[in-house]
Amino acid sequence: MGIISKIIAYSIIFVGSCFSTIQFPPNATIDLDVFHNESKKTKDWTLFIFIAGDNNLKSAIEKNIEELKKVGSTHRMNIVVRIDTSDEERKFTKIFYIAQDKLIQVMPDIVMDSGNPDDFITIFSIIYKRYPAHHWGLVFWDHGIGILDDPSMMSDSPEEIDLWNILNRGICFDDSTHHYLTNKKIEYILRTTATLLGKKIDLLGCDACYMNMWEFLRLIQPYVAIAVGSQEVEDSSGWDYYNALQPLKSSIVTPEELALSIVHAYNNYYLNIRDDYTQSAIDLRQLDMLNNTIETIAQMLIIGMQEDPGLHLLVRAARKETSSFKESFFIDLYDFFHNLQARIKKYEKRDEIKSTSYQNLTDAIKNLLQSIDDAVIANKTAAQVSAHGISIYFPEDAIHSSYYITSSPEQTAWIYFLETYLKIAF
Secondary structure (H helix, E strand, O other), rough: OOOHHHHHHHHHHHOOOOOOOOOOOOOOEHHHHHHHHOOOOOOEEEEEEEOOOOOHHHHHHHHHHHHHHHHOOOOOOEEEEEEEEOOOEEEEEEEEEEEEEEEEEEEOOEEOOOOOOOHHHHHHHHHHOOOEEEEEEEEEEEEOOOOOOHHHOOOOHHHHHHHHHHHOOOOOOOOOOOEEEOOOHHHHHHHHHHHHOOOOOEEEEEEOOOEHHHHHHHHHHHHHEEEEOOEEEOOOOOHHHHHHOHHHHHOOOOOOHHHHHHHHHHHHHHHHOOOEEEEEEEEEEOOOHHHHHHHHHHHHHHHHHHHHHHHHHHHHHHHHOOEEOOOOEEEEEHHHHHHHHHHHHHHHHOOOOOOOOHHHHHHHHHHHHHHHHHHEEEEEOOOOOOOOOOOOOOOOOOHHHHHHHOOOOHHHHHHHHHHHHHHHHH
C-alpha cells in the first residue's frame, strides 16, 4: 500500500473504528476532541518522538513516558509520541498526545513496523497536518549502531546474531518483524519529511547509542539543522526528557537553545550514574567545512603514506592513543587529528626532515579542528572521557561491508584512506 493510500485508510479508521481496550503505557485516555481542537493551533514547536519499543528495550518505555507527562504539551508546544511494542498477545502501535500528567490516545491501535520507513512517513504526515508548528523536532528512540548495520554489535546470542547477519540491523529495529531502519532508510525518511515541511527539520534527536558520527551526520545534513545524540553507548534509561524540555514550557525557544537543554539535562542526569557517557549537539549547517577538510586530508594522507612510510607510523601511533568507545572502531574525530598533529610536529623536528615537508597537512588539520569547534554547539562527557562531540569510523583490521553502502564522495575519500592505511599495515 502506498503512502497516500495508507493515510486515507488510517483516516477512515480514525473516524469510524472502535478503540482497543489494551492500554500501553497504562492510564491513557481516548479523546478525539483533543486531537481536533489542538490541530487548529499553530504552536511554536511540535515534538514527534518515535519509540521503537518492540524489542528488549520495552521495559524502559514507561520511564520516559512518565517524564514526558510531567512536562506535558502547552500553549507553546505539542508532544506527540508513537509507540511500537508488543505484549504476550499481540504486536501494536499507539499514538499519544502528551498532556499535562495525562496520556491521550488520539488514534486507534494499529499494527506498524518500526523498520518500515513508509509507516513512519504515514504517521508523520497525519501529525504534521493535525499539529502545525513553526519548529519541528523528531526523536528516534531505540538502540543504535552508528553508521554500520552490523547485528553482532547488538546481541550476545549466536542465534540472534545469525538471524540479523542475514537481515542486517541499523536503528529502530523491530523484533516481531525482524526489520530495521538502515541509514539509507533514515535518509529517505528525513528527505521525505523535510520535503513535507518545506524546510529542514529543526532538530533531530537520536536517543540511541553511537549516532553522533561524522558519517551519519553527513548523511542527514541536507535535511536537518541540528542533531543531538551520543558518541558512546547510551543507558537504557535514555534522555532526561523532563528537564530537557523545561525551557519549552515558559518561553520561545530556538532550536539551538533546545539542543543545549537536552545535552545539559543528559549530563546532569548521568553525572553521578555513569563514567562513560557522552552527549553532544551539532549544527549541521556548519558541517560543510568539516566535510571538505576531511576529504582533503584523506587525500593528502593517502599520497603521503605511499611516499613516506614514516607517515603511516605517525597515523598508527595517533590512532592507538586516540579515545575510542565501547566499540573500538568508533573513535573521537577531534582527538585523533589532534594527536596526529602533535605527532607530525615532533616528526618534523628531526634533523633529516625539512620543517616545511608537512606544512600543508598540519595547516589542513588545524582547519579541521577549528571546523569541529564551529559545528559543535554543546558537548558533555563523563570526566574521564576524551570526546569532543563527533566520532568517525576507523577500524584497525578490516572495513565492514555495510560501511560502503552509505558513502558520499567525502566519505569515499575517507574509505580510500582507510583502505590504504590497512593495506600498508598488513
